[in-house]
Amino acid sequence: MPIRLLTRTERWRRSDLATRIALLSGLLTALVLLPMLLLAYAALHSFLHDKMASELEVFGIETRLRFESRLAGSVEKVRSAATQTIFSNALADSSERTLYIRPILRDLCAATPELRVLKFTDFRGETLEYGCNGSGMAEDKRRRLSTEAIAAGLPRLELGSSPPQPGADPEQRLSVAAPIIYLPTNSHEGSLVAEINLSAVFQTLDLHPPSTYRVALRSLPETASHSDTLDSGDGPLRFTTFVTPQLGHSLPLAIEVEVSGDSAYLPLYRLLVGFVGICAVVLALVWWQSRSIAKIIAAPLAELERTAQRVAAGQLDDIPQRPLEPGEQDSFRLLEAAVYRMIAALRDTQLRLTQTLDDRTQRMERAEADRHLKEHALASTDSGILILDHAETESEHIRYANAAFLSITGLGTASVIGAHWPALLNRHLPAPTGDTALAARHAGDNEELEWLRPDGSRAYLQLSRSDFHGDHVASGRHTIVVVTDVTRRVQAARAYRARLDSLREAVFEVDLEGRCIFLNETWTRITGYSIAESLGRRLTELIHPADTARHRPALDALLEHRIEHHEFETRARCADGSTRWLWVDVALKTNDAGHAVGFAGTLSDVTANHDARLAIEIRDRALEAASNGIIITDLQQPDNPIIHVNPAFERITGYTAAEVLGLNCRLLRPAGTEVHSVAQLRNAIADRKACSVVLRNVRKDGTEFWNQLSISPVSHPVTGEITHYVGIQTDITEARAAEDLLIDWLERLDVVFTLSPDPLICFDDRGQVVYANAAAERVFGTTMGALIGLTVTEFEAQLRAQCDPAYAYPGLPAHMHARSADNQADATDPAKDCNVHLLKPKNITLHQTYRFCGGESTSLIVYYRDITREAELDRMKSDFLSTAAHELRTPMASIVGFSELLLMRRYDEERTRDLLGTINRQAQRLSAMLGDLLDLARIEARRAEIFNFATLAVPELLDETIKAFMVPDPRYRLIVDMPVPPPNIRADRDKFQQALLNLLSNACKFSPEGGDITIHVIPPTPGEHDQVGIAVEDHGIGMNADECQRAFERFYRTDRSGHIPGTGLGLSLVKEIMKIHGGAVTLNSAPNLGTTVTLWFPLDLDHSDTHNAGASLTASATPHMTSPTDLTQRSPA
Secondary structure, eight states: OHHHHHHTSHHHHHSOHHHHHHHHHHHHHHHHHHHHHHHHHHHHHHHHHHHHHHHHHHHHHHHHHHHHHHHHHHHHHHHHHHTSHHHHHHTTOTTTTHHHHHHHHHHHHHHOTTEEEEEEEETTOOEEEEEEEOSOOOHHHHHHHHHHHHHHTSOEEEEEEOOOBTTBOOOEEEEEEEEEEETTTTEEEEEEEEEEEHHHHHHTSOOOOOTTOEEEEEEOOTTSOOSOEEEOSSSOEEEEEEOOOBTTBOOOEEEEEEEOHHHHHHHHHHHHHHHHHHHHHHHHHHHHHHHHHHHHHHHHHHHHHHHHHHHHTTOOTTOOOOOOOTTOOOHHHHHHHHHHHHHHHHHHHHHHHHHHHHHHHHHHHHHHHHHHHHHHHHHTSSSEEEEEEEOTTSOEEEEEEOHHHHHHHTOOHHHHTTOBHHHHHHHTSSSOOOOHHHHHHHTSTTEEEEEEOTTSOEEEEEEEEEEEEOSSGGGOEEEEEEEEEOHHHHHHHHHHHHHHHTSSSEEEEEETTOBEEEEOHHHHHHHOOOHHHHTTSBGGGTBOHHHHHHHHHHHHHHHTTSOSEEEEEEEEEOTTSOEEEEEEEEEEEEOTTSOEEEEEEEEEEOHHHHHHHHHHHHHHHHHHHOSSEEEEEETTSTTOOEEEEOHHHHHHHOOOHHHHTTSOGGGGOOTTOOHHHHHHHHHHHHTTOOEEEEEEEEOTTSOEEEEEEEEEEEEOTTTOOEEEEEEEEEEOHHHHHHHHHHHHHHHHHHHHHHHOSSOEEEEOTTSBEEEEOHHHHHHHTOOHHHHTTOBHHHHHHHHHHHBOTTSOOOOSOGGGGGOOTTOOOOTTOTTSSEEEEEOSSSOEEEEEEEEEOOOSSOOEEEEEEEOHHHHHHHHHHHHHHHHHHHHHHHHHHHHHHHHHHHHHSOOOHHHHHHHHHHHHHHHHHHHHHHHHHHHHHHHHHHGGGGOOEEEEOHHHHHHHHHHHOOOSOTTEEEEEEESSOOOOEEEEHHHHHHHHHHHHHHHHHTOTTOEEEEEEEEOOBTTTBOEEEEEEEOOSSOOOHHHHHHTTSTTOOOOSSSOOOOOSOHHHHHHHHHHHHTOEEEEEEETTTEEEEEEEEEBOTTTOOOOOOOEEEEEEOOSSOOOGGGEEEEOOO
């Protein structure tokens, strides 16, 4: 390619031979040196690249391993700290965990400098304590990581970065959340959340990279591939190694080691410059040497150039001849001698050509005489003759046309001789196309074509042509075209074909192999296949294979001359894919010698006749196979007798066909048949109309059955007169019995739906309400008339308007909106089992479910059940369990936390005493709470079974209870106010004391300033109440109206100061005790005025008596313990 481009340049064309040889030598040398230079560069480049890549990979992997080791140690410190028992205990110790958790967290931060944030969180992700509280971690991120780690029960890692600072790259940070197991419940209730500065970890690595290396820690997208890569593109050489997952979490981090390309390949560039200098020197030497050699070669060639100029001028005799020296080996001298010999040979050849020209002139004169003789012979024939000349351009011109051709075509000699042959033919076709190639094809050998004469008449010509060459080269190639007038023969053949095409039958001829060789136009009308695509195909390809096999023996008999022809009916596959029935009449076709050459015959389309015959047979079989009884009677005969019955009639009535033919249908009618139904039949027959009635008929054996009879008139196909009746009988005895049973069942079902307390809504297959029971009217605050006709969408909108907006309404089945009758219930549909929270007409909770029935009148039934009470019970139970778990966990956490502190560290005696005192207080609190919970559980589980009821005197019970009560402080004074001894009550002694002691304890705890605590005994008052009241009154902090409403809830405490101990179970336990007693408890309170709680016990009317010991007891309390002997009685004021 370079040599070819060089030879096309202007400088090459103007250069002498010496310059050209020098240029080619330099170019070839450059073509050899350049690949060698490129190969050397590529080899050195590859060697340097592999060496540098290997060094980068080793350094990058070593750096990554150091970084992973340091990072794993930091993460492991956080995870190991989260498994320590002291953090589990601190979750429940809200009051004193700061004393021991914060120092531990700060020690961990000091031991791990890369920790920026370290926080101790609860199960909600809220911070309880912190060790190092650096900036960077958002509160929502901390909560999310904490809750995710607690929910999964596994450490949670997440990569992030610090906010960008001006002039500095953002720090890479790793957030770690390690869940903490709360040992009492063995569940994850808190976590340690830390944030590790990855940039600080990376900077602390002991790295000594070469001066050309640049090492960095990079964060990657989450979707990036985590496989080590080496990037050696146009820029610097870069190796990236990805950090392996930590604790099962993949980190999109990578260590990137990079070196610039200029630094890596600098030795290669220097070596390349040396190679280029050497090549330039070699090219200069080659140029100088090749030009010297070229001048020596060019001298003999100049002499040959001068000799060639003399030959061109015709000076053959003036050319001198230089004899060769003996032993001459110079190639140019040998070439010069050969040229001189060639010139001598040219002079001899010129003399021989002159003699040959004279001889050929004489032969041409003799050939001209022969041509005149042949033209005379051609002019006397009846066929048209054309002689065509083939010019050098391969076109054909008419050189000769005889008189017969001019007569046949109607053309003149002037318009024919010299004309182009295909073009002349094209101009006289009936529809000229201007396509010379098409005209040439029409002018082929033995081709028939239609010719349009100049006078407008048409002729049919048959052309045949043959090529021949003259006797000598000068005569060239010629073509003789013979034109024969075949107009009469063509017209006769077309008339015969038109008669064949007008036949209703398809005419065919096939050879012995069954291939079609002739078809008329009827073939296309019957089968849909054109004649062109059918010729050459086997006729059996259109016939059904089963029919072909069935008629093969008959065709063999035709071949053996045992039969003359064969007729049969067969199925054929048409072009449109349909199947038609054909009647085939085929005969053997022989030649003059009597040998079989094929078959000929006709095809007739008999599909309509075949279908009609088949339809009649199918109807007859259908009548025989019908399950209903069918009767045909003849109105033209007297008494309208039966002329046909099917087997189903015989089975229903028990009569055979022979027994009823010729008889009237009244033989099935028993005595006492309904007059109305029989009269309806008679009137219909008289009016020649159809009719349908239900009759009570009798079988041959005398048993009765219900017959649903439908009769229809049959008219004569020609005259239209009603001549027959067709009756269809259906035995509906069992159906009538089932209908009666269904009506009875529907009546009972209607009563059930009407009285059901749960709403029911029914939709039809169009998705409209068709039924709603009374409960639906009551619950939804509407009427059935307003609901009937509502679509699914309208009913949903009405129901959604009545729902509580705080709860999402799931709606009805989504696919019911399509109003499709074949919908099926989907188990995953949220509307299948869901709750509906109504606000109007009243606040209730309904459970919604539905079922598809698949019927037209009732396609979907939606059922609602009132679960308001159940939902409230579930809520109360959940609240109780949540509160109980929290209340039990708080004292237990303090006990475990402080006991671990005593085990882990040594404290002085005073500090140890304080810790043990805290443990003791929390243990007592836990014991009291467990006791109250057990009492509540026993009371709720067995109700009155654990109560020992007896007739008890109120003064005696009060005396025992006061003796058992320990007054906590001398500031309290206990007063008993009992003006008149009340009647006896029926109560459980222990439970009475438990309830009263709870009230006295609450009175003391909620009166922090001390004061009087009075026990009022309220006797029954006729006409007002028939119960004995025991009221405990204090003058403590009191409660507001909202607190009074919730005072009896479990674990509810009204402590506004936060320093009053208690479990929140006392009043709820008192309420349950009074409920079992059949009494009640009331509460009256006001803020800062005090509280009065009254226990109302029912009277024991059978054993009540009156005690005259009315007194007022006053007790002055002493510290920690009050003895009953300290109480003094006093009369009421």
